[in-house]
Amino acid sequence: MMSSPGPKKVVQLPESPSLGGLYANALKATALGAIGLSKRARTFPDTEYRVSGLIPDPAKLEGFNRLLHGAGRDSVPAGFVHIMSFPIALGLMGAEDFPVPLMGLVHLTNSIDQFRQINPAEPLDFRVRVQNPDTHRAGTQFEIEAEVRAAGTKELLWQGLSTYLARGVKLGFPEVADERDSFEAPEPNAIWPLGADIGRRYGAVSGDVNPIHTSSIGAKALGMKSSIAHGMYLASRALTSALPAGVDAFRWEAAFATPTFIPGTVAVSIQDIGEPWQRTKYVGWNSRNGKKHFSGSVSPL
Structure with a gap:
């Protein structure tokens, strides 16, 4: 994963933004509807938070x-580093100069490189920016790049790339062909029952209290039939099972397909490839209708 060129503008925040406040502001902007959209910029900011x-x-x-x-770990999981970067990313995406609304964004993919173990007491420097905006068959997509370094140094410890979709938003990028992968469910080797409270439980430890995950009423107000599980909860749970013990430097990839409504049950297949270990791939799907929810892989760096 390569770093992008330096930004034109740097915003140094004194602390990580409050996710609750960011979501409250985003909900207000959503309530304004077309009025708020008409005032938005048409280009993505060249800004690093x-x-x-x-x-x-x-x-x-x-x-x-x-x-x-994963109780008893003596290092910070890669998924928790993503949680730490997320409020900074939302601060960028919720700013007035960001051209798409924060509420309703769809998380499409995630790719994370972790270069070594991170100590729980280790201070970290975060940098977050937007890059590679492009058209999508359903709107506009863009990437959020996050870099984490040992505080006060240039040592890169963790680098993440998240792709998001703004449904229905067209910003003038060329149209692309509609390509969708077919999926045939393999034999599962795990079944995950997900309670109705899993969105609230993950929200409590991640700070991600987006009502689409934490409230059935809130999810319906945002166009879903019920609340849905956090994609990064599902991907992090898969990583916990897929990453071999003792592997400190790895690439972790995840792609999200159909929403995982809660309560519900997810069938999961986790498969190791190679001897010695080369890669582990995983996929989760709806145990009743066979629709894919998420997939990904873990491989050594």
Whole structure:
């Protein structure tokens, strides 16, 4: 994964933004509807948001590990580093100069490189920017790049690339062909029952309290038939099962397909490839109708 060129503008934040406040502002903007959209910029900002010296919250880290069945870890999971970067990314995406509305964004893919173990007491510097906006058959897509370094150094510890879709938003990019992958469910080797509260439980440790995940009423207001599980909860749970013990440097990829409505049951297949280990691939799908929810892989760096 390559870093993009330096930004024209740098915004140094004194602390990580509050997700609750960001979502509240985004809901207000959504309520304004077309009035708010008409005032938006038409291009993506060449801006990098930075927060320096962040240390993982011990209570939330412990809760994350309990929820993801990784209690007793002596390092920070890659999924928790994503959680730490997420409020900074939302601060960027919720700014007035961002051309698409924050609420309703669809998380399409995630690719994370972790270069070594991260100590729970280690201060970290975060940098977040937007890049590669493009057309999508359903609107406009763009990438959010996050880089994490050991505080005060150039040592790159973690790098993430998240692709998001703004449905129905057209910003003048060339049209693309409609390409969809076919999926035939393999034999599962795990079944995940997901309770109605899993969105609230993951929201409590991640801070991601988007009502589409935490409230059936809120999800319906945003166009869903019921609340849906966080994509990164599902991907992080898969990583917990797929990553071999003792592997500190790895690439973790995830792609999200159909929403995972909760409560519900997810069938999962996790398959190791190569001897010695070369890669593990995983996929999760609806155990009743066979529709794919997510897929991905883990491989050593």
